[in-house]
Amino acid sequence: SQQGEEDPQALSIQEGENATMNCSYKTSINNLQWYRQNSGRGLVHLILIRSNEREKHSGRLRVTLDTSKKSSSLLITASRAADTASYFCATAPAGGYNKLIFGAGTRLAVHP
Amino acid sequence: EAQVTQNPRYLITVTGKKLTVTCSQNMNHEYMSWYRQDPGLGLRQIYYSMNVEVTDKGDVPEGYKVSRKEKRNFPLILESPSPNQTSLYFCASSFLAGRSYEQYFGPGTRLTVT
Numbered sequence: 494s495q496q497g498e499e500d501p502q503a504l505s506i507q508e509g510e511n512a513t514m515n516c517s518y519k520t521s522i523n524n525l526q527w528y529r530q531n532s533g534r535g536l537v538h539l540i541l542i543r544s545n546e547r548e549k550h551s552g553r554l555r556v557t558l559d560t561s562k563k564s565s566s567l568l569i570t571a572s573r574a575a576d577t578a579s580y581f582c583a584t585a586p587a588g589g590y591n592k593l594i595f596g597a598g599t600r601l602a603v604h605p
Numbered sequence: 606e607a608q609v610t611q612n613p614r615y616l617i618t619v620t621g622k623k624l625t626v627t628c629s630q631n632m633n634h635e636y637m638s639w640y641r642q643d644p645g646l647g648l649r650q651i652y653y654s655m656n657v658e659v660t661d662k663g664d665v666p667e668g669y670k671v672s673r674k675e676k677r678n679f680p681l682i683l684e685s686p687s688p689n690q691t692s693l694y695f696c697a698s699s700f701l702a703g704r705s706y707e708q709y710f711g712p713g714t715r716l717t718v719t
Contacts (some may be wrong), residue, residue: 526707526708528710531691533713533715534712534713535609535695535710535711535712535713536648536695536697536708536710537710538707538708538709541707581647581648590665591684592650592653593638593650593708594638594650595647595648595649596645596647597645597646597647
């Protein structure tokens with residue numbers, strides 16, 4: 494089952510602009526994680542936000558979590574061409590040990 | 606360097622010919638998992654292992670087998686591959702067998718079954 498659903502499916506911006514990606518999910522979670530994937534390569538963990546947290550920052554990344562709306566957003570500020578990748582949210586369902594459910598991802602293209 | 610390795614990276618095979626994709630991690634992680642990635646579907650979990658000799662099915666286990674005889678290795682076995690198993694496969698591991706931890710991914714194995 495696909496728990497996380499990202500929106501938009503694709504995003505194209507210019508360098509220096511901010512990029513915002515959204516993720517919605519269906520069931521209660523323990524935490525929500527964001528991963529980046531460069532074309533055809535392995536996923537790299539970006540940030541984890543727990544269900545009792547509302548906002549988290551890591552460098553140019555800002556993640557918010559609204560458990561009442563079952564949604565999260567990932568903001569990348571001052572985008573660079575190197576940020577071009579697919580971004581996935583993954584939810585760890587409450588009570589589901591070691592299970593991560595991934596969405597289909599958002600493809601971000603940052604143009605110089 | 607801490608990493609998850611997979612071999613082979615690319616594989617083209619024929620229907621019915623048994624194959625094994627190896628996965629190894631050097632971080633002493635308890636938890637390991639296999640995923641397949643198909644266009645528009647994201648990653649779907651095939652099997653996972655909480656520790657040595659402890660494995661369980663994920664969301665799409667049909668047609669696959671796994672084993673965990675050593676902590677560092679978690680091979681994926683396709684005993685009779687079929688074309689619908691053509692996909693990009695990822696192995697992942699995480700520190701403890703608990704749901705709060707980030708997962709570390711291997712580079713992927715692109716499998717084509719003709």
